[in-house]
Amino acid sequence: MKTTAQIKKNYQLIKLQKLVIVSLLIGFLSALLGISLKKMTEYYEEIFFHQATVNPFFYILFPVFGLSVIYFLRQYLFKKKENKGIKEIFESTNSKTKNLPSYKIPSHTINGLLTVIFGGSTGIEVSTVVATATIGSVAQQKENIFRQYKTELICAGIAAGITALFSSPIAGILFALEVISRKVTRAFVISNLIAVSIAFGLLTLLKEAPLFSVTITTWHLRAIPYFILLGILAGINSVYLTKCVLFFKSQFAKISTHYYKIIIGSIILSISLFIFPQLYGEGYHAIKGIMNANNEIPLTFTLGFTFLSILLLKPIVTSITLVSGGDGGVFAPSLFIGAFLGLLFALLLNTFFDSQIIPVNFMVIGMAAVLSASIHAPFTAIFLVCGLTNNYTLFFPILAACLISKYTAKMIYPNTVYTFVPSI
Template sequence: MNQAIHHLRFTKLQKLVVVSILIGFLSAFLGIALKRLTEYYEEIFAHQATMNPLYYLFFPIFGLSVIYFLREYLFKKKENKGIKEIFESTNSKSQNLPNYKISSHFINGLLTVIFGGSTGIEVSTVVASATIGSVAQRKQNVFKEYKTELICAGIAAGITALFSSPVAGILFALEVISRKITKTFLITNLIAVLTAFGLIFILHEKPLFIVTITSWSLKAIPYFILLGILAGFFSVYLTRCVLFFKKQFSKIDVHYHKIIIGSCILSISLLLFPQLYGEGYHSIKELTVNPNETQLTLSIVLTFIGILILKPIVTSATLVSGGDGGVFAPSLFTGAFLGLLVAMVLNTYFSANVIPLNFIIIGMAAVLSASIHAPFTSIFLVCGLTNDYTLFLPILAACLISKYTAKMLYPFTVYTYAPSLVK
């Protein structure tokens, strides 16, 4: 009898290992494909818009219209609700992520960003890769009790593929989705992210940002704390902005009216600040080239403040108009600009002699941590983006401070908010 039970457990473990490898490979392949396609076409379209600013007026309404027609006629009028779809699935035994979520989020995420939608492909990748895990879970009865674990395995592999950080992948699945750790979670997620990381290695995926971080000073700790507090305040502005737009646009009955209004907001903002186009990673790369040489002038201050004020607005307009995405990329983008602005102000007016590049990197992690309430995910994700762990301790401090500052100001994220919770 004991031998039969032992054999059954071993067989189940074997199947879990195989399915985890499969989920890891497929999720990573999807993430890498979406990332490469988005980078390639976004660069082409953004360049065309720079050459002819009329494209800033045409691209957003065209992209959002195509997404609308695809949703209406190809995906049978079924909306994409982002990460909340995953919560609904993991919290219910009967509700599953339907197969079409893989293609719908892949296509809509790509179209949103390349046509100027001011968000990123991270949430699209997360939901699509979660669906891969969900589909695998439904294939055999033996996996029914491991629904959350296999969905998280897909998510962890997808995040690993996007940010070249297996640790960030597992931590995101744990901090944001599962919120509990089991032996099965560890087995499935470790195997999935290692498979994903192996694929990244084979395909020679490079870090998103090539930077050289030399050192940091203990004297800068008070300034890192200040940046963490400011990041917490800013993330609440981002969260409240998204929720406000969702509430206001929900009152509009005709969806194409939402597209027209959202496109107008997006187009005008892009004409004023082309840096807001798409994910914004191209702008972050420009910031990291020679940040020490950036002088604090009135035009620079106005530009940075304008970008920081408008980015949450255009992100919200993109999402409520039917665009696919979330707050990952906007948080990283605004964190970089906030960090550099703080560093320039400190150096110019307070002779702080801080390193601007360090503040760009720490700002990215701090705003993301506060926006999604996941400090450890943010630390390893940003370190993975730069392939450098020199700033690990300052990032840790800033991420924890920003998260708890944000939670004190407003307890919800865009993922956890529900109207019933505030009644």
């Protein structure tokens, strides 16, 4: 009996050791992929966007070129397979036999990069999530001992990827938990903690700075009603974003010739970018611009109309980008919408009600609130946005706004773009 117990103990120890080793490897590779993709996207997006601002003709050329290249890559390099985004991960984790094929790593990485740098109005976050999930999926296929940890290892890759993009290990783990796994096991805790630790360690070694450099020093209790109202508005805007994506997806599905989708999508995208360059790519350049100038912006009719137009148009051009063949998701668009919504809301209150509120605070809270409602993951949104700004001063206002926005969105429409299942 003692011998049997000892054998079982040794076997469990071996399993734990192997789990630790594979989690280290997944964390390193996923973080390396996430950081590399982020750096390449930032570098080339800045170059191409600058060229387009100098010569607006590129607003017409870039979208059709980028979507066309992605189409030909899918046709001739990636086995004519469409990228389904995070739904691919759900299909894998919900099945014992279905795994994410290894070509998803280069497919999502390359297509995500091309989509954004050539003006596609989305972000690389979902591309990174699927690519890093595939790293975890491939790793669990290498040994039979890992098969029972399939979901945990996929989540480890995702958590490390999110950490690499947003400099927040907590957001990485919470996203893997809230959106993908939805349950905590011992293996989940071990593998994900190791993976995000490696990712964050790599970020520290590389001295990665926060994406948004903002100064947030305080917030006032008298602003609580405004935070609540912003949460409600964020929930409504997130439903608009979700509905746009689902509507255009259903409409473009009726077009049988894929190149017609590219042409139609490119025309809409080009016109939109020509009128509102803020919609180019991830839009982080526009967020940084208004963050740096928010205290100096007087609200005029022209500015208010511009902001409102951007809020209405962003979900449409994001949807068009995705249904035309672009690779991406709703992470970056949600942050973009939230920043512009928060600033417009604050300027309206200050201009017409002399509220004397701090615009940058509402931008940051708006980013988190719209993201929370778009993916139904409030705690991910909280730590992700706090990680983006490297500041936790607004933790409690963000918490309130994120919970309110999520439940507002769920009351209006229960699905996200990840959970919606079309009726047959």
